[in-house]
Amino acid sequence: MKKIISLLFICTFFLGYAQQKELSIEDAVLGYYKGLYPSSLTNLHWVKNTNTYVHQKDNELIFTDAKTNKVTSKLTLDQLKNTYSTLKRFPRIMEISSETLVFRTGNQIETYNYKTNEKVRLVSFDQHAKNTEYNNQAKAIAYTLDNNLYIGTSTNPRIEVTKHKDKNIVSGQAIHRSEFGIVKGTFWSPEGNYLAFYQKDESNVTDYPLVDINTYPATLKNIKYPMAGQGSEKAKIGIYNVKKNKTVYLTIDTSDEHYLTNLSWTPDEKYVLVAEVNRGQNHVWYNRYNAKNGEFLNTLFEETNEKWTEPEFAAVFLPKSNSNFLWLSERDGFMNIYEYTTEGELVKQLTNFKWVVTGILGFSANGKEVFITGTGTDARESHTFKVNLKSGKFTQLTTTSGTHNTLLSSEGNYLIDGYSSLSIPKNIEVVATKKLKSTSIHKAENPLKDFALGTTEFLTLKAADGTDLYAKITKPANFDASKKYPVLVYVYGGPHAQLVTNSWLGGSSLWMPAFASKENYIVFTLDNRGSANRGFAFESAIHRNLGDLEIEDQLTGVDYLKSLNYVDANRIAVNGWSYGGFMTTSLMLRNPGVFTTAVAGGPVIDWKYYEVMYGERYMDTPQENPEGYEKTKVANYIKNLDGKMLIIHGSVDPVVVPQHSMTLLQEAVKQKVQIDFFTYPMHEHNVRGVDRAHLVKKMLDYIIENNK
CATH class of the missing domain: 2.140.10.30 (Dipeptidylpeptidase IV, N-terminal domain)
Known part of the structure; x- marks a missing residue:
């Protein structure tokens, strides 16, 4: 299969050098608990209707004026404990105004006046409550118990709604x-x-x-x-x-x-x-x-x-209007913004981007501009923009390449902009939305500087129809281009997901670069057609035929890998979870001989066993599309197995139910094909907590043992 391959750019970040420490897989998996991800600011909020923001440092809440960048006041845990003696740590802020702080303690919502150090209000609710939503206007909290809905107030913790x-x-x-x-x-x-x-x-x-x-x-x-x-x-x-x-x-x-x-x-x-x-x-x-x-x-x-x-x-209503609102739709091929009235009049299409709008943050104080988020021209990034509501003219407010997550002040004067990229662990800045002036308030050090890790590079390959496909390749520390390296292809490939992003580690989990350096592997990931943030045509190309174009695009990536002198083309493994499990098993069984080893977690094996809402959107019903369902059924290809394959499934998975893996095992027995299986008892769709280290070790040990 001949493919046209282009290298758009390479962005390389060096995480370590030869004499540094080795990062264990277990520490990488549990990295959040071990300080191996970039530091940030906690309890970061705008004070409502002001230009002041707060963040927590140790046991203090620090108030800072965004205009001057000067600390205006502090609130300590000891001060809070004078009023709330049972507090052991600073609570997570739910809302904060110029006088009051709202936070939760157990089954209570507390409103505290930090100017006078007094309790303002206590809203109680049932201690077994789930799906809680507090509303300061109502001074009440909605919640559920079992299948019914309740409200808790300052006078009654359990009002029956249903x-x-x-x-x-x-x-x-x-x-x-x-x-x-x-x-x-x-x-x-x-x-x-x-x-x-x-x-x-x-x-x-x-x-x-x-x-x-x-x-x-x-x-x-x-x-x-x-x-x-x-x-x-x-x-x-x-x-x-x-x-x-x-x-x-x-x-x-x-x-x-x-x-x-x-x-x-x-x-x-x-x-x-x-x-x-x-x-x-x-x-x-x-x-x-x-x-x-x-x-x-x-x-x-x-x-x-x-x-x-x-x-x-x-819908997001315009300031001071009960009739005009903004609506997001991808009717023209990309998610854009339209203005409508409640009478059904289309006032205008406000934006006409050839990239994806991902949300609306709010409005300027004068109501003339709306602040939005979107990918911008590089789908691997995320940025914030302001758009003139009359003309549609827009200005990009986040100018550094990378993935930005922003908080808008109440009146739209300032943004708190937290961002990262391949070369930036985590920066947080305050951006003045009128003057576009940025002030740094946090800059995380590289948490991996003491470890010997290699580089990650971005690639752009060409699909069969000429579509750009974004990929990333991670090389081990002490990479030597004269050597031959085995490869792990990590895949997801389904809608509403994007694995290649210009963010810290390129969007990869930390175990991936750790594995690359520890075992001298290349780790490769490609976002195929069907994945997110590339527009409707890119995502919907898979309709009624899940797996076909995704596999074609992933094999484009494999062809690229095989063209590299430092890749051992006879030692390529594939791994993925959920939709990635469907892709892993499909790649292994529908293309025998390409991969030596496959490890699939929580895999969709037969789309008729998947849920109505998601499955029917992409495949229609089994009655409407019997050919498509039959072609995507992974068990049909089990007899093609050439190599080793491990299936992993949580025993109580409520998303991709265990029936998927069971039917594949059943067909393997019927066809006299030997495959391997492991279950995580009482785990759901994702193996979480400390057991996740066991899962990743299980997967990687299997790959190391069999990818030979």
């Missing part, structure tokens, strides 16, 4: 398996007078059995898991009136199992806006409802696409 005895009815939690940008299930109105919430009826969803081995004897733990092509949940949206203690539901019929998402309130609390997506996920209706009685009012606009439509952001 009281469903049927466990299939779940209120106040994220719905639709947290797709469509959904991260929570409760939505306070702007003034705190109402609480909107998601509710789902899972009666049509099949129970999936997981087993708890820590009971005597083991016990069954059923979860609700909607598999592609089967029954899904039916969603509702409730509106709870805090003063009247009454709930109404929006008049939406979801008997067709369509999706409700991107819920937002109008600033005057009169209306709720909801994006409704058909189950086929190729049609969006953006609808307005009356918040008082739940009645449908109008459809503001519709969006359709022959592949999929995926709204991911709620």
Whole structure:
């Protein structure tokens, strides 16, 4: 297979030299706990409606004026303990104003006046609460217990919002398996007078059995898991009136199992806006409802696409307007911003970038500019911009190459900009958004300076159709181009993920450069078509045929590796988790002889066993696309195994359920093919905590032993 390969640029960072210490794999995996990741500032916040920011140093909260960069005051833990004697450490700040500090202690939300050293308010809630969301306007906290929704206030810690005895009815939690940008299930109105919430009826969803081995004897733990092509949940949206203690539901019929998402309130609390997506996920209706009685009012606009439509952001209303709002859509091929009214008028397309907008931070004090985040022209980066709401003219506020995460002050005068790149561990600056002047407030040292680690370089390769593919290659310390090195290809490759970023370590986990130097390996990663932040055409090219183009692009990377004189082309291994597990097994079995060794964690083996919301977006249903499902089924290729393959799965994985790996093992036995398997008892989709060091050692030992 002949490919055109180009090297866009190489960005090299030196982490160490020959005589320095070796970084163990265990220390690398547990690096966050061992101080091996760049330092930062904790409890970093803007004080509301001021140009002052705070951060914690040791047991002090330090207040700094952004304009002068001078410390204006401090609040110590001892001062706090005069009022809250049981505090053992400085609490995590939830909100801070010019007088008050809001923080959580156990099952209480405390509001403390740090000017007078007095308690202002105490909001209590049930100690078993989950899915908590505090609202300072309402002076209340929403939370869930089991499948019902409650509110805690200063006078009553347990107000029932719902009281469903049927466990299939779940209120106040994220719905639709947290797709469509959904991260929570409760939505306070702007003034705190109402609480909107998601509710789902899972009666049509099949129970999936997981087993708890820590009971005597083991016990069954059923979860609700909607598999592609089967029954899904039916969603509702409730509106709870805090003063009247009454709930109404929006008049939406979801008997067709369509999706409700991107819920937002109008600033005057009169209306709720909801994006409704058909189950086929190729049609969006953006609808307005009356918040008082739940009645449908109008459809503001519709969006359709022959592949999929995926709204991911709620409406953001313009300052001092109850009618005009900003909406993010990739209808023109890239995520851009559009201005609409609540009557459905398209005022204008505000941005027309050929790169991806990733969010809206807020507005300037005069309401004339909006601050947004996006990749900018290099999809491997993340930056912040200000855009004139009238003209669409924009200015990039973060100018250093890298990945920036920013916090905007209330009035938009300043940004706190934390960023890193291949050569910068972590810098934090305060940026004046008008004068574009930056002031450094933190500069992390290289935490790996004492260790012998090699270099990471960025590459750009060409796909078969000429598309740029971004990759990175990590070489060991004491790299010698005259030698031959084995390779580990680390892969993910699925939507909504990006592994090659201009950030510290290039976006890699620390164990990767540690492994490269400890075992004299090359580690290589490529973001194939289908991965994130490259626009709709790049991501949607995989529709209905998962694995085909992804494999083609990954093999472009392999071809590049084989062209390098210092690569041992006969010793290439592949490793990945989740979608990366699907890619790992597919690469190994559909291209026998390319890789000697594969280690796949939590792999999707058969897409019909994956969840409705994600699976049907990319593959349609098994009934609609039987050929696509059959072609992607990894077990069909088990007889092609040429080399060694290890499958790893958490025993109670609720995301990629264990049935995936079991069916591959079953087919391997049927075909008389020997493969290896390891399970992590009582771990879910990701092996976390100290056990993760065991997992990474298991994977790498297997690769070292077999990639020969």
